[in-house]
Amino acid sequence: MPRRIDKGKSRAYAFAGLITLTLATAGVARGESLDSASSAGKRLAVAADCVACHTAPGGKAFAGGYSLSSPMGTIFSTNITPSKTAGIGNYTAEQFARAVRDGVTPDGTHLYPAMPYTSYSKMTDSDIAALYDYFMHEVQPVDTPNRKTALDFPFSVRASMIGWNALFHSTRRFTPDPAKSAEVNRGDYLVNGLAHCDTCHTPRNLLMAADSGKPLAGGSLGSWYAPNITSDKVSGIGAWSSDELVAYLRTGHVEGKAQAAGPMAEAVEHSLQYLSDADLKAIATYLLQTTPIKTGEAKARHEYGQASADELTLRGGKPEDNPGWHIFSGTCANCHQPNGQGNKEFPSLFNNTATARSDNLIATIVYGVHREVGGVAIDMPGFGPDALFTDRLNDQQIADVSNYVLSRYGNADRVVSAADVALVREGGPKAPLAVLAKFTVPAVILVCVLIGLLVFSRRRKGA
Template identity: 40%
Template sequence: MKKMLKGLGAALCVALPFIAQAHADAATASATGAADQTLVQRGAYLAQLGDCAACHTAPKGKPFAGGLPMNTPMGRIYVTNITPDARTGIGGYTQADFARALREGVARDGHNLYPAMPYPSYAKVDDDDVKALYAFFMHGVAPVQQANRESDIKWPLNMRWPLMFWNMAFLEKGAYRDKPGKDVAWNRGAYLVQGLGHCGSCHTPRGVAFQESALDESGSAFLSGALLDGWFASNLTGEHNTGLGRWSDEDLRTFLKTGANRHASAFGAMTSVINNSTQAMSDQDVAAVSTYLKSLPPVGGTGAAAYTYDPQATKVSLDRPANDAGARVYTAYCMHCHGVDGHGFAPMLAPLAGNPNVLAKDASSLINVTLNGTGDLVIDGVPSPFPMPGFAAVLDDQQIADVLSFVRAGWNNGAPAVGAAEVAKLRQSTQAGR
């Protein structure tokens, strides 16, 4: 018996170090797994900040499998599959490959990406966030085998090698660096707006080579509004009439979280941004973005005097709509939602009096949304009860021009009239293929 106990004791002495090591290895593996999952979750949040789903997920398509058509000045391109499928997606990408594509616009096989992929903005994303994004796309996204579709751009414009020279001229490499003299919130906001948020991709005018005219607040054109794919992306500077000059910090934070406030409602491509991106932002990040945007000095606009509300002349026209073609259309189709006073029923139904989109010099967004309506804002899974319907099948070009001219002049808006030819042109470009 003593021999047996002695032998058992000896065996335990031999085994205990291995048992202890096994427990240590299991604990390490568990901690590593938790750390990896935390990284994946952080990457998922960053992918929302970058609104990756909006471009890389086609309507009724699988998440991040690509196929969404995008119009460019050279022709239509189709967004690529960024799921971790090894054959058709990015499953074979190393983290270095992923970082190069994200920040330099160069795919794993060496071909250049079109700058419709906002890599000039993503160039500012720091290494830690790139690592988290890579972890998400490799381990948090389901692989989908879906071949990428070639662009409709004709030769020779479809050649990619000239993009090397485009990058040499317009790509500014290097992650965002905090600006001295600015606080933590301002720098965080600047990082998000200029980088993952890639706000300048839509809201900054582009030059003759389709480059953004400015990539940060040091350029006077930055976020001053731009025409893109049939919509005019609003001025995000402090301009009083067409920008954010009359918006409070609370107004802006409310808009980013819900897509609507007392001044305006999101429509067009911005609907997707609200649905897929900004509503998911943490309160701290929303506040940071608002801090940064509200710091931008006024740029652009129409040069008109600061807007002040005056309903009198419009009320007279609406009292006698037979004398005004635009008033007749407004009374029949618009007044029940937007009101006699032009205030609508904000935030559910957008105001028209003093709305920055109404006051903008370029009326493309107003024409587009009147023709085609807009998608539902879906906040916390609940669709908006009153989305803007399209009137392309109901109103002709002259009627739409009349009513938009009435709205742009009404309630002291003082914006230029709209011509039937403008409506016809946008009707043709937006209705093609429907």
Template identity: 35%
Template sequence: MMAVLRTLATGMLLAGAAVAHAADGVDSALVARGAYLAKAGDCVACHTAPRGKPFAGGLKMTTPMGAIYTTNITPDSDTGIGRYSEGDFGRALRRGVAKDGHNLYPAMPYPSYAKVNDDDVKALYAYFMHGVQRVKQENRPSDIPWPLNMRWPLKLWNAVFLDSAVYQAKVGKEAAWNRGAYLVQGLGHCGSCHTPRGVGFQEKALDERGSAFLSGGLIDNWFASNLTGDSNTGLGRWSEADVAQFMKTGANRHATAFGSMTDVINHSTQWLTASDLNAIAAYLKSLRAVGGNGGPPFQYDPEATQALLARPAGDPAGKVYATYCMHCHGLDGKAFAPMLAPLAGNPNVLETNAASLINVTLNGTTDLVIDGLPAAYPMPKFANVLTDRQIADVLTFMRTGWNNRAPAVQPLEVTKLRKATTEK
């Protein structure tokens, strides 16, 4: 219920940006455009703590070096960005350098925001200065110990990994493709989660020229899905309409959003225009297949369902599935999509890395809220119901059933992720 109220409150705040401070002579159209762009960037998801005020910061983010906390980006002059000029704002957004000169951690996706053009920076600045409520809330220092918390090495990191060029439309590509590329690579910062990281914790690619771009990545105990054209773990079997539907509603005939993607749907993509959603879909569907599980393209096999029926009644995995999973996901693995997520051919089920499946089984899902209405059948948590062995067995049952042909899950994988998410 709290997630629903938080989403509604945030939506009301953002919706009011169109008329914010109009009486003070501020360009309300520019503020409204900035509000839309802030949704495209999903700024509120990271800069709002649970039960906190929008954009006041304080959200805990886990990094390999320790926890950091997002900052207050309301226009408060003492604790927020109220004293930032438009130039200061743009430098922080696109270069990762705060007004006082200290470098921001690249958990702030400025390598993506570097692609944002000047006009959009101006609109965003207008919104954050005039369309966001001021909140006086001090920023919390990171938990990263000395000397790892020293900021000067980030200057070297930027010199090696930051491409500061604003996005330039690709010659020979349609306007919709270029718009989709701009949103995906820039404000949408999709690569921040969906592209694997290198030894310097940098994204291995920042656009479609890199073979690893959007091929999936492990982040914060979730595996962000492959968004390339791979037929099994990616979007190869999805149409452009499927992609747009998923971004608009959080579900389609192939999969349902969970994990941090729920926040993306709740606060960002469902609010985008149809033309922008279609542009993103067109761009994503143009990406060549990368990654995958190495298996042949998935095809549903009805005989595989019969094989499940024929398994011994005492099969532990089958008993767990029949008791806890079958009523929502179906004996045939097709469930009742898009209301309930299918398991047969679901890219998250077919993915080699099972982190997301383990995590969502242990911890369930937060509320997916579309147009103010929460999804009717959220995934419950089973951490206190099933043992690590039972979870490993039932996930293996799913990943090998219905012709899925995905690797088995080991109990030790569940044990490690249970510990990691309990300590978080």
């Protein structure tokens, strides 16, 4: 099964004031494994998951060229190898630090927050220095030229980021809370800084900046949704044990709870599985002590559903009488079992967070699940229109099987339409800012015309 799908996965709905960022479902490059001889800089690069966005499919590590699809156009990641002609080989340590933590390159160009400098800004001076040393001395230089990002007006005006940064970007570095334990502080640094979990899991305001009043309370990622990971026992992960959280971060799988797909699968594959036990435990400890935030769920996401006996009662019926079940029986039951309980290789569909939300369920069916952990590939093929080796289901068929799965194994209050499926395939709901931007150019033209008419009218009166 191909490892890359061109649409659907959103790593960070965090183009902040300008961009809703939508990436591919699968990762772009295999993460580098770590051993006892790995340098501090390499460990930091893995924890920050730099390779995922800065490596094009089939390309050299960190050589850029990875296309990031957004409602305002395609953004191409840059070459961050130490190439002196195409990469960052001429950057000084200070210039490197400014680019990573403040989003400004040596020539004054402002980066779009698709590069999560808003989180990296919390990195310590020593970590930035180690990261710089790694990229300059351990990464192979690649002279692949950068592909130009050319967005439509007004998003093409990078200088507009000056105003956005003034409003929403903090240059404050991480400062440990003396009232918290060293483990909690380490988790805070990872979640809200180096590993930038907050980038995906914090909702956004109208200008696409992180909503500081609801940290880690969940956010839309285009086709996917990054759930609430505060300590609330219903809306968040408060009902998880520390060991369960560590296992999930390490493998992307916890029986009776959840399986990582989309952007989370990529984070597990390329970054989280390589973190030390101490760091993963620190993340879990920090999350379990966060302020609980309720976001309206009736019960915990992993508590929905039960086994079904439909295989016995519905077999032989007409497809039009229960189209969702017929698709499930013919396409899904072979792996997930006719009653939905799964087996050692394929997860149960009930007690599974994927069936608690319709958007993530749709995205899973359309794009599949792809992650590699410990050298073992975990793959569920996608069944959308672009499927290569599986049944190709149209939007209505995906809606039918989604509704069946939700009604039997998940949140039966969720109902999916063909239009919902089409929206997921197209990258998810558009950010309000992106919708308003469509009227920017016509508004500017209208204002110019009105000003012109006003000037012409006054001149005629004065004639």
